[in-house]
Amino acid sequence: MSIAIERSKLGIKETPFFPRLKELSTTAHWEHWGGYLSPSELESLELEYFAIRSNATVFDISPMCKYRIQGPDAEKFMNRLITRDVRKVKSGRVSYVVWCNDEGHLLDDGTIFRFGDDDFRLCCQERQWDWLISAKLGFDVQITEETDEIAAIQFQGPTTCWFLKQLGLEGVENLKTFDLKYFDWNGNQLLVSRTGFTGDLGYELWIENKKALDLWDALFALKDERHIRAIGSGALNLARIEAGFLAPHVDFLSADHVIRSTRGRTPFEIGLGWQVDFNKGQFNGRRALLKSQKDKTDRYCFVGFEIDGNKPADHSLIYYKKKQEIGHFTSAMWSPTLKMNIGMALLKLPYGDSVQEELWTEIYTEKELKYDVTMAKLKVTDRPFFRNKRRTATPPADF
Amino acid sequence: MTKKYDSIVIGGGHNGLVCAAYLAKAGQKVIVLEANEKVGGMAITSELGGVKVPTVAHIARAVHPKVIKDLGLNIEIAKANIPMIALNTDGQHLKFKGDQVSGMNGAIVSAEDIKGYKSVHRNLQRFAKFLSPMMEAKAPKLKNRDREDTWNLIKLGVKLRLLGKQDMQEFLRIALLNIGDLLEDNIDNKQLIGAAAMDACWGTHLAPRSPGSVLTAMYRETGDMKGTRGAAHIVKGGMGNITDKLLKICTDLGVNVQTNAKVSKIVVEDDCVKGVELDGGEIITAENISSNADPRRTMLDMVGAEHLDINFTRRINNIRDKGDTAKVNLVLDRLPSFKGLSEEDLKARLLVCPDILYAEHAFNHCKYGEMAAKPALEITIPSVSDSSLVNDGKHVMSIVAQYAPYKLKAGWSEDTRNQLFENVIKVLEQYAPDIRECIDVSETLSPADIAKRFNNSGGHWHHVEMQVDQMLMNRPIHGAAQYNTPIEGLYLCGAGAHPGGNVTGVPGMNAAKRILSQKK
Secondary structure, three states, X not given: OOHHHHHHOOOOEOOOOHHHHHHHOOOOEEEEEOOEEEEEEOOOHHXXXXXXXXXXXXXXXXXXXXXXXXXXXXXXXXXXXXXXXXXXXXXXXXXXXXXXXXXXXXXXXXXXXXXXXXXXXXXXXXXXXXXHHHHHOOOOOEEEEOOOOEEEEEEEOOOHXXXXXXXXXXXHHHOOOOEEXXXXXXXXXXXXXXXXXXXXXXXXXXXXXXXXXXXXXXXXXXXOOOOEXXXXXXXXXXXXXXXXXXXXXXXXXXXXXOOOOXXXXXXXXXXXXHHOOHHHOOOOOHHHHHHHHHOXXXXXXXXXXXXXXXXXXXXXXXXXXXXXXXXXXXXXXXXOOOOEEEEEEEEEOOEOOOEOOOEEEEEEEEOXXXXXXXXXXXXXXXXXXXXXXXXXXXXXXXX | OEEEEEEEEEOOEHHHHHHHHHHHHOOOOEEEEOOOOOOEOOOOEXXXXXXXXXXXXXXXXXXXXXXXXXXXXXXXXXXXXXXXXXXXXXXXXXXXXXXXXXXXXXXXXXXXXXXXXXXXXXXXXXXXXXXXXXXXXXXXXXXXXXXXXXXXXXXXXXXXXXXXXHHHHHHHHHOXXXXXXXXXXHOOOHHHHHHHHHOOOOOOOOOOOOOOHHHHHHHHHOOOOOOOOOOOEEEOOOOHHHXXXXXXXXXXXXXXXXXXOOEEEEEEEOOEEEEEEEOOOOEEEEEEEEEOOOHHHHXXXXXXXXXXXXXXXXXXXXXXXXXXXXXXXXEEOOOOOOOOOOOHHHHOEEEEOOOHHHXXXXXXXXXXXXXXXXXXXXXXXXXXXXXXXXXXXXXEEEEEEEOOOOOOOOOXXXXXXXXHHHXXXXXXXXXXXXXXXXXXXXXXXXXXXXXXXXXXXXXXXXOOOOOXXXXXXXXXXXXXXXXXXXXXXXXXXXXXXXXXXXXXXXXHHHHHHHHHHHOO
């Protein structure tokens, strides 16, 4: 097939779902994700995007980094690692979290799964083994890397609950957003969490590697009753922008990856200040963040915009009074569902914060080897851009 | 039971006592908590076989004149400015005094080598003098907008320029060099080079060819406690006399000094120190705590990682603080007869390191977790200068032996300790053949023993290895410099803080000044 697949023999790993993805891929658009081959698009970006909003979609998230943290000090350990108060995350719940280095600069975001009083899983984009091992000093916990042991899919779309019920997962419809539960499925432990990256109704399904294809086949066996489609990262990215989620490497960089010392960002600078709980006691970066709040040293803010017109503004520069450059869009798109031109931007303070008027973006559009330049007016908009009741409705409708 | 103080000093080593005295002088209510039954840390005089021995430290070089003056510390010297004699098996020793070197019993030192040594010595002293003002203040940070720091940096820059072009260049050339290269550039005599090179390496994880050994040589020369820079003195009553006097100064100033009071925990609330918890569960509260314990013990054992940031604890955990220096103390029935040395000569500091290769071989063992089969030795016999230590014609011999690693591959036990003792005596027998017959009682302290006895993490002389990456504003680590720690109200006042080890009192003095200057 394509060159990329040849490379898999040279060391790029195949996820447990790869045999099915390979069969479905007609465009051969692949990318690398954490050492694995992952589809950017399987058949058609447009069809895959619309399936997220109207049917059921399967995105293979097996390459996601997964770490198990267990032991008597697990809660203390997690609470010191991340900026939120882990004590408020009950057993059987998932929570979106971020964590910082000693300077209070973001290292990564992810989710924690709480299985019990002293049993957690951390899921994230970047490898964290080194950081977790450093963090372990002085804590009675065992840390296990589970990335290669557990296969996972993000199962998103309005009809996903119907599919899970067909699989015989009794009571799956009662899962609230951010709930997690183990189900007995054909004698296997299938972990279902009502989480996702699309802002839509959806679940994430976690199963041991060797049962991965059985799960896939069981879902796709229902394809004649309800439409189900495997998707690539391109479609998912559109849905996540509509949902207003940040993507690592796109909207922020891990402080561990930046070379320039000024490129680290505090959670406050990328709109994640709500994640920081100063009242819970010590957590990593707390002193630095307290100081940055006290001395008002934050230099940036992260803002959602509605953009005039219909030209996608990705990477466009933003100006104050059409003159002074104050930032740029890190993610932007024309939203087919909202029929709205939207984007998220990193701006120099105070623009986007106390100064929200007279903000413009300069969009370059190529039209057959000729560039058109448009100055489009911006309006600060709350995120998520896309809101739908079905995301949180319990039990979800069958459609 | 809870008691309230302005300041708690954890550890009654000399720096802890100095710090406590300065704080009490400024009007603070201070308590010193010492885990052992006696204060003094590694600068104590203990009873062994009915006589007094300098258990670890045996030479005073660098108690800072400011400490002496400010605290009225009267150090009685039994023998000032003792020479160093580099021993040779055939009795042809070399004698060093200041910048002079001479041969004994027919040993030949060429005029060029005498000149070469003089020039190296002169430079080391000159540069040590240039560096010494840096010791008296907190190490300046480059970017913290502190006026004192900026001023100190400017002064340092000006002084460096005032050394003159040639000396400035020479300083910058040799500052990070190894002492072996520096000496070999100027001197041919192998015995001379060996002794002078080893003398830069005592108490460190360095051998003559290790980079940074010139810096430790300069650091040694910064002391000028009795007006002679770099001179070594035998203290009357042993090194414990200094700490006994410091104890007296402290109690006179109203400091409450508690012994057998081991701190198990530093109590932290909302990022500030609240007090300490003792082994027995007693809580003592205070505004400030200064810890004379080493940084690892202070931050990881007493404070605990849960109160600290991850990279900070990682750096603390990676501090190089494993000692390589063992101590053998001998109570002798009579003076041994050293080949070619008179009784007067025994007042000197005796050195066993015939040449650089000898030291490097000894160090090689250590690198791989073994003790040196033939250790390099620094020997004093303080009882020759100070008869008050002994009675019945007995004598005390104090031997510093390098290299013996804190983490011995075979583990430290009675057997390995005996092995170390044997290795030392076998070496010594080549210079004093009757040494074995003279021994009445002996005591062997491996770095692990020193660590255990003095509650000092790696059993290291300087608490934290004296190397450029762990010095100045990076001592003990980035994030805990200038005596501060991330925890408000918690300070470091021991050898692990700037400027470092040796019996100087400077970390204690500087820490106290820092505490007082930051008091709201």
